[in-house]
Amino acid sequence: VWNASDEALLAGYATGDPDAAVVFVRRFQSKVVGLALLITRDPTEAEEVAQDAFVRAWRYAASYDPRRGAVGGWLLGITRNVALDRVRMVDRRPLKLVSDPPFDALIDPADDAGDTAGRHDDLARVAASLRALPVEQRQALVSVTLLGLSAREYADGAGVPLGTAKTRIRLGLRKLRERLGVVAE
Amino acid sequence: VNAPDCSEVRELAAELALDLLTGAERAAALAHLAGCPGCRAEVASLTDVGEAVLGLASDAQPSVGFETRVVSRITAIRDAPPPDPDGEARAGVPLTEAQPIGAPPPASPTSSGDQRWSLGRRGALVVAAAVVAGVVGIGAGLVASQDGSSQGDGGRDAGTEDTGGDEVAADLRTGDGEVVGRATLRDRGDDPALVTVEMGDWVTRLRGYGNSAAHSYWLTVDAGGERDVYALPVTENGPWHVTLDGVEQARAVTAVAVVDETGHTWCGARFSARSG
Numbered sequence: 001v002w003n004a005s006d007e008a009l010l011a012g013y014a015t016g017d018p019d020a021a022v023v024f025v026r027r028f029q030s031k032v033v034g035l036a037l038l039i040t041r042d043p044t045e046a047e048e049v050a051q052d053a054f055v056r057a058w059r060y061a062a063s064y065d066p067r068r069g070a071v072g073g074w075l076l077g078i079t080r081n082v083a084l085d086r087v088r089m090v091d092r093r094p095l096k097l098v099s100d101p102p103f104d105a106l107i108d109p110a111d112d113a114g115d116t117a118g119r120h121d122d123l124a125r126v127a128a129s130l131r132a133l134p135v136e137q138r139q140a141l142v143s144v145t146l147l148g149l150s151a152r153e154y155a156d157g158a159g160v161p162l163g164t165a166k167t168r169i170r171l172g173l174r175k176l177r178e179r180l181g182v183v184a185e
Numbered sequence: 186v187n188a189p190d191c192s193e194v195r196e197l198a199a200e201l202a203l204d205l206l207t208g209a210e211r212a213a214a215l216a217h218l219a220g221c222p223g224c225r226a227e228v229a230s231l232t233d234v235g236e237a238v239l240g241l242a243s244d245a246q247p248s249v250g251f252e253t254r255v256v257s258r259i260t261a262i263r264d265a266p267p268p269d270p271d272g273e274a275r276a277g278v279p280l281t282e283a284q285p286i287g288a289p290p291p292a293s294p295t296s297s298g299d300q301r302w303s304l305g306r307r308g309a310l311v312v313a314a315a316v317v318a319g320v321v322g323i324g325a326g327l328v329a330s331q332d333g334s335s336q337g338d339g340g341r342d343a344g345t346e347d348t349g350g351d352e353v354a355a356d357l358r359t360g361d362g363e364v365v366g367r368a369t370l371r372d373r374g375d376d377p378a379l380v381t382v383e384m385g386d387w388v389t390r391l392r393g394y395g396n397s398a399a400h401s402y403w404l405t406v407d408a409g410g411e412r413d414v415y416a417l418p419v420t421e422n423g424p425w426h427v428t429l430d431g432v433e434q435a436r437a438v439t440a441v442a443v444v445d446e447t448g449h450t451w452c453g454a455r456f457s458a459r460s461g
């Protein structure tokens with residue numbers, strides 16, 4: 001079961017089998033907690049969000065469609081939603097994006113990623129494509145995805161009008177799709 | 186908001202994919218997607234791109250035993266009595282017609298044990314543990330608070346509303362402050378108090394969330410410093426009448442909220458300004 005594919009592992013997880021569940025959670029927990037931490041900016045909250053995300057993923061496992069995206073991306077999408085549900089209820093301190101952009105660190109996958117897993121190749125490709133975007137579009141996209149900001153929060157943090165922020169998000173996401181070669185069916 | 190056409194929805198596709206829209210704009214766009222495969226595919230492909238970016242989050246390790254805690258929660262939910270079929274079988278309510286505020290209470294559900302649709306206490310407690318684990322720590326911030334607007338100002342549309350000596354009503358709000366329904370608390374003297382929850386079309390949004398109909402929802406009732414949990418069968422459109430067996434006095438009820446089994450609070454109402 002340790003070598004099972006992500007999809008097979010998810011199928012086992014969906015049944016609620018404790019052994020499969022432990023393996024599934026261990027495989028993805030560091031990414032899930034990492035993303036939750038970026039959005040909540042609080043380790044305790046992040047772990048609660050991560051727990052909720054795994055429970056929600058278990059609930060929704062039947063709705064996972066392998067033709068669309070990888071299990072990891074699907075799970076991280078759920079994690080982001082859970083984290084946003086939570087942070088939108090409370091006042092997070094605003095981020096000053098101009099003076100404190102953590103973006104380059106964020107989009108640099110760990111260098112020890114040079115192992116065999118194709119997963120890392122995919123990540124490197126996403127990182128490279130993101131890097132190739134104009135800086136303000138990259139900043140906008142990272143803000144509203146990895147950092148969990150709303151368009152308004154990003155606009156305020158970057159000191160630009162809301163309309164400009166939205167344009168950057170729209171252009172950036174479309175351009176990234178082009179670079180990654182994802183085709184709208 | 187008028188029904189948007191394809192070009193307007195394509196314009197919003199990135200924000201839809203990244204879940205950055207709210208309120209009426211989001212609802213109108215989603216309604217369009219429901220009937221437009223082309224726009225749906227456009228949003229889906231952008232969603233994939235957004236999810237790919239999420240993979241760039243740097244790793245962080247949870248505390249020791251994290252996976253065991255997740256598995257315990259799943260096992261607890263899985264082994265809890267199935268809320269929907271069981272809850273409905275005991276129900277008698279939900280009613281299909283809204284009970285107008287101020288109308289006489291429905292036929293007393295206490296005449297037969299089968300008429301109560303709150304879960305057996307034991308069943309409720311098992312789930313309560315799972316639910317509260319997610320809810321505690323967020324606290325009242327999740328439950329939209331009403332600021333006592335009924336105290337003599339007669340504002341019928343605002344906040345908590347004192348509709349009579351034995352009944353109060355309050356808006357159900359999401360964390361964003363959007364009003365999505367109404368909760369009414371009725372004091373019935375020696376009979377257990379009754380909460381009526383009405384969410385109108387918003388129930389369909391609850392049902393549609395995450396494309397899963399298997400989701401279960403619960404009504405939490407805060408009273409006298411304790412929290413009771415009742416099954417809320419959203420397979421029906423409601424409104425629901427919930428008999429508060431566990432509450433001594435209706436006036437002890439401070440808040441109700443709709444939560445799911447992950448502990449996420451969807452909306453809530455606070456009863457803050459009652460006379461007497």
